[in-house]
Amino acid sequence: DIQMTQSPSSLSASVGDRVTITCRASQIIDNYLNWYQQKPGKAPKLLIYAASNLQGGVPSRFSGSGSGTDFALTISSLRPEDFATYFCQQTYTNIYTFGQGTKLEIK
Amino acid sequence: EVQLMESGGGLVQPGGSLRLSCAASGFSFSIYSMNWVRQAPGRGLEWVSYISSSSSTIYYADSVKGRFTISRDNAKNSLYLQMNSLRDEDTGVYYCARDHNSFGGDRVLDYWGQGTLLTVSS
Numbered sequence: 001d002i003q004m005t006q007s008p009s010s011l012s013a014s015v016g017d018r019v020t021i022t023c024r025a026s027q028i029i030d031n032y033l034n035w036y037q038q039k040p041g042k043a044p045k046l047l048i049y050a051a052s053n054l055q056g057g058v059p060s061r062f063s064g065s066g067s068g069t070d071f072a073l074t075i076s077s078l079r080p081e082d083f084a085t086y087f088c089q090q091t092y093t094n095i096y097t098f099g100q101g102t103k104l105e106i107k
Numbered sequence: 108e109v110q111l112m113e114s115g116g117g118l119v120q121p122g123g124s125l126r127l128s129c130a131a132s133g134f135s136f137s138i139y140s141m142n143w144v145r146q147a148p149g150r151g152l153e154w155v156s157y158i159s160s161s162s163s164t165i166y167y168a169d170s171v172k173g174r175f176t177i178s179r180d181n182a183k184n185s186l187y188l189q190m191n192s193l194r195d196e197d198t199g200v201y202y203c204a205r206d207h208n209s210f211g212g213d214r215v216l217d218y219w220g221q222g223t224l225l226t227v228s229s
Binding site for chain 2: 043053092
């Protein structure tokens with residue numbers, strides 16, 4: 001199975017900061033990479049699909065990049081509602097796998 | 108409005124069985140593939156199983172293969188997960204999620220239920 005490794009596992013930042021979370025796949029997955037946001041006690045929410053495409057209704061301060069094995073999620077200017085846990089996911093194979101998550105906390 | 112509502116979670120002893128259900132509404136359930144994803148307490152997301160719209164294609168994570176069975180009833184707009192030989196490590200929130208081919212070409216889990224909690228403990 002393809003392993004997905006996110007870094008960092010946790011991140012402290014302030015409102016207004018620009019932050020980047022990275023995700024590395026154990027083999028090439030083209031652009032079959034999605035990003036999800038999860039808040040405590042809630043279901044995950046799709047943010048970015050196919051590495052760089054913003055899901056409808058997601059603010060434009062979120063962006064995704066990368067292809068092959070290395071990907072990134074960037075939030076250009078943090079807002080209070082962005083403090084959450086973020087997961088990457090590959091759907092290149094039929095056995096989907098997620099990264100371990102990055103918890104974004106308020107500094 | 109797309110809605111997915113899981114049910115059937117609860118407390119089960121190790122070695123026991125349970126069936127989870129997911130009721131779908133607000134979309135044409137019969138044309139979408141579906142998934143189960145779980146999350147152990149305080150942990151990350153783990154994909155569990157996939158079923159195609161017609162039930163002709165099914166996949167499982169190695170951790171549940173041979174113990175869990177995914178199924179669906181398109182006439183009832185419902186998805187199921189039969190879980191047998193349950194272990195402590197199966198404890199967690201189980202989500203059903205709709206599988207969709209994105210405009211970017213990859214598959215995404217675009218709608219999720221709120222989850223149902225399974226606790227395996229003696």
